[in-house]
Amino acid sequence: MPPHQDSAGRPIVVVTGMGVVTSLGAGKADTWQNLIAGHSGIKNITRFATEGLKTRFAGTVDFVPAEPLSSPELSERLADLAADEAVAESGIGHRGDFPGPLFIAVPPIEIEWEQRRQVAAASGANAQVSYSDLIRTAAAGKFTPFHERFMFGSVANNLADKYGTKGSPISLSTACASGAAPSGMRLIRNG
DSSP states (O other), X not given: XXXXXXXXXXXXXXXXXXXXXXXXXXXHHHHHHHHHTTOOOOEEOOSSOOTTOSOOEEOOOTTSOOSSOOHHHHHHHHHHHHHHHHHHHHTSOBTTBOSSOOEEEOOXXXXXXXXXXXXXXXXXXXXXXXXXXXXXXXXXXXXXHHXXXXXXXXXXXXXXXXXXXXXXXEEEOBTBTGGGOTHHHHHHHTO
């Protein structure tokens, strides 16, 4: 077996740095300290209204501000915190100049209700507002920031710019299973 290959002849892939953000804290140290102190990350949901919902508690990360609140904004903030810790721990590159590509698992990117209401009101539709009305209005100019924020690759594109990664950023979204997908390892293994 040649060096740097596994028993199947594939290049060995190693983790050089890790970053985490959990309901117990930002970073491995905070998360671990809160875990061994017996603290729970499960609490009442405070980031959004829960009236009419069956579930009112969860393991939320509500200590990370995301204004205006939206799924891609929060996802980017969380990914930035985790990436910063992972890059620092790896000792490979730094924010602004990272020598490799960016592969990121993201939740589904969808326009939020608050932004949807604003775009719908501006669409000029007299009857039921369609998804096409929303997209047309969002792309027309006034809502360009919404259009750019809710594009599927916005989180990866913004992080690639911040970290100066090389090559086109890749986004994977398979809902809750995104983080467990081995696609990043396969891409690294295949060069």
